[in-house]
Amino acid sequence: MPATDVTTTVAVQVRGARRTFTAELAPVRALRGVDLDVRRGEFVAVMGPSGCGKSTLLNVIAGLEPVDEGSVEVAGERVDGRDEDWLARFRRHHIGFVFQFFNLLDGVSALDNLVMPGVLGGMKRRAAESRARDLLDLLGLADRANQVPAVLSGGQRQRLAIARGLVNEPTLLLADEPTGALDSEGGLEVLELFRRLHDDGQTIIMVTHSPDVAAGADRAVRMRDGKVEPV
Ligand SMILES: Nc1ncnc2c1ncn2[C@@H]1O[C@H](COP(=O)(O)OP(=O)(O)OP(=O)(O)O)[C@@H](O)[C@H]1O
């Protein structure tokens, strides 16, 4: 049997990750020794009570926040301890992020919300626009291309935020409660979309409070007090 090349099968490996925030009253230990392994092509749901460190964990995987201790590896590359330039390049190539609070650009159209990160990621404007239109189509937003996020419904904004996370064909899609702003039907629609992306090979880590949504993933892990517990 040929030896398995771990760099091709491991998408994410977090070991002993710790992250403490300084706060006025007492330090907040958001991550207290997190271990997590995600294989390429896997769809993993992260659950756990508010404040247990789920968003912080996604942020350190994306290199948006440093770890104080421990290691973070994505697509075979060490992410911890890198400088901002390296991290920016790494994120453009490897990470799609759907934020808990959308982070859409208010002043520009739905289309430009997708074109701009594409161009920043190194695409020619025409290629970025064509990719953006494909994604709007995929997410049922084709007729909203020229509208600004403020006039879209919560569910449409949520789908636009997901499209934005996919613009650069990321190795890893990180989604922080992508169904949080939706009713249960809208939530299951988004889940269906994630399942389709997953069927096409997309690696996904998704934070969710909904057991129904988590049940649609390959596997769920639970966080508690800054640690990942086996379910
Ligand atoms: N920038 C920050 N400065 C100080 N404390 C922070 C910061 N970011 C997060 N925290 C604290 O770290 C802990 C974990 O926060 P985190 O946002 O990761 O939780 P969460 O599991 O995503 O919660 P929720 O389900 O409410 O989104 C919380 O106690 C939070 O108050």
Ligand SMILES: [Mg+2]
């Ligand atoms: Mg959160």
